[in-house]
Amino acid sequence: GAVVSQHPSWVICKSGTSVKIECRSLDFQATTMFWYRQFPKQSLMLMATSNEGSKATYEQGVEKDKFLINHASLTLSTLTVTSAHPEDSSFYICSVSPPGQGLSGQPQHFGDGTRLSIL
Amino acid sequence: KQEVTQIPAALSVPEGENLVLNCSFTDSAIYNLQWFRQDPGKGLTSLLLIQSSQREQTSGRLNASLDKSSGRSTLYIAASQPGDSATYLCAVRPRGTGNQFYFGTGTSLTVIP
Numbered sequence A: 001g002a003v004v005s006q007h008p009s010w011v012i013c014k015s016g017t018s019v020k021i022e023c024r025s026l027d028f029q030a031t032t033m034f035w036y037r038q039f040p041k042q043s044l045m046l047m048a049t050s051n052e053g054s055k056a057t058y059e060q061g062v063e064k065d066k067f068l069i070n071h072a073s074l075t076l077s078t079l080t081v082t083s084a085h086p087e088d089s090s091f092y093i094c095s096v097s098p099p100g101q102g103l104s105g106q107p108q109h110f111g112d113g114t115r116l117s118i119l
Numbered sequence B: 001k002q003e004v005t006q007i008p009a010a011l012s013v014p015e016g017e018n019l020v021l022n023c024s025f026t027d028s029a030i031y032n033l034q035w036f037r038q039d040p041g042k043g044l045t046s047l048l049l050i051q052s053s054q055r056e057q058t059s060g061r062l063n064a065s066l067d068k069s070s071g072r073s074t075l076y077i078a079a080s081q082p083g084d085s086a087t088y089l090c091a092v093r094p095r096g097t098g099n100q101f102y103f104g105t106g107t108s109l110t111v112i113p
Helices: none
Strands: A004-007 A010-013 A019-025 A032-038 A045-051 A067-073 A076-081 A090-096 A114-118 B004-007 B010-014 B019-025 B030-038 B044-051 B056-059 B062-067 B072-077 B086-094 B107-112
Touching: A004 A090, A010 A019, A019 A032, A019 A090, A019 A114, A032 A067, A032 A076, A045 A067, A045 A076, A076 A090, B004 B086, B010 B019, B019 B030, B019 B086, B019 B107, B030 B062, B030 B072, B044 B056, B044 B062, B044 B072, B072 B086
Parallel strands: A010 A114, B010 B107
Antiparallel strands: A004 A019, A019 A076, A032 A045, A032 A090, A067 A076, A090 A114, B004 B019, B019 B072, B030 B044, B030 B086, B056 B062, B062 B072, B086 B107
């Protein structure tokens, strides 16, 4: 069964709207979750690392004021795209790694992604 | 910074053929490498995880190898089927830079019935 639940799966909204995407770890507590973005015909690019109880770590070039990340519990991280514009249209995917296996043995489990279309 | 490249970018084969997908990475200091499958408009499905101390992993018709010193991994698919058509991504987890994965550019596979 699914290890990671991501919601919603598809969002279409007007420019200027803020959109919240949820990522839930279903099978284990996750102190760290990751948010990726994928543009059409491109690979996944890490946007930020979500840390439970502390600030997220953003990759270079990702605006932290535009992409707000909240990791309020050990099973839930949210990504809010604030004042979204058409260039923010993309496929957003979150991932988690199970704890306790050592970094070598840790696979990444991904949500099904959220397709965001800004009109 | 780790860079991951996959060759070829696209591949089309007739059903039943064996095929090899290639992945190369620039920094051999990794914890592990993972192969994923992505169907159009969908999320990622994990296929195989190879730890840095391992040379290969097998699951059904899939076999993945890792040559860490040369920065290469291959995904071998035996007796390909139309249902194998998808984009295949490899990702590496570098040492010392946190827990994130760096993804390759992907290989789009089409298996023709």
